[in-house]
Amino acid sequence: MQVVLIKDVDNLGAPDELVTVKNGYARNYLIPQKFAVEANPSNLKQLNERLKVKAKKAAAMLAEINKVIxxxxxxxxxxxxxxxxxxxxxxxxxxxxxxxxxxxxxxxxxxxxxxxxxxxxxxxxxxxxxxxxxxxxxxxxxxxxxxxx
Incomplete structure (x- = not known):
């Protein structure tokens, strides 16, 4: 089962990562503990939007760092x-x-x-x-x- 991680999970991944895990692990632990959400089309669209925003912020920060340097x-x-x-x-x-x-x-x-x-x-x-x-x-x-x- 594919899930989108919301929080950092040891030995699995960081927030906003799409990972594949066993069904039981996702349904019994990750999703109830609010560590991840199911990778359905709606959640994948939200993930893509968050990644675009994150990339835009990183580019702006890099430009600012280069200016300071x-x-x-x-x-x-x-x-x-x-x-x-x-x-x-x-x-x-x-x-x-x-x-x-x-x-x-x-x-x-x-x-x-x-x-x-x-x-x-x-x-x-x-x-x-x-x-x-x-x-x-x-x-x-x-x-x-x-x-x-």
Whole structure:
């Protein structure tokens, strides 16, 4: 029997997937527990509409991500201020939170700090790189400069 999954089911599939299962499994477990609906013409039409909407949203999100990547890679590099000693070493280190704040203030985009990873440890003044992973294989590298305050 073919069913359209409504919720994620372990070892079976994700929402909005069309899967084939045994009749008893579908009628006694999946459908009563509201994990799936029978794959009749009406439900298949609804599935196709949901998939079209989902694809349209994904395309719009990809366009937005590409726009953000373009802005982040544009010059000039981000500037981060840090308190320094006389030898040019900074007190503490630069974190992904500081980079996220700099992106928000200087480029105008709010990026979650969890998506930012710093390539090298930042302990002194200079230019460094950070990776930003947007998910779904979309990532970019951002240059930032640490300057003394």
């Amino acid at each position: 373009e802005v982040l890679q544009a010059e000039p590099a981000l500037k981060l201020g840090a308190k320094t000693g006389t030898s040019g070493k900074i007190f503490g280190s630069v974190t992904s939170l500081q980079i996220a704040r700099a992106i928000r203030e200087q480029k105008g985009y709010d990026i979650d700090r969890k998506h930012i990873s710093i390539v090298d440890e930042v302990k002194e003044l200079g230019t460094y790189k950070a990776n930003i992973d947007f998910g779904n294989g979309n990532a970019t590298e951002v240059n930032f400069e640490v300057v003394g305050e």
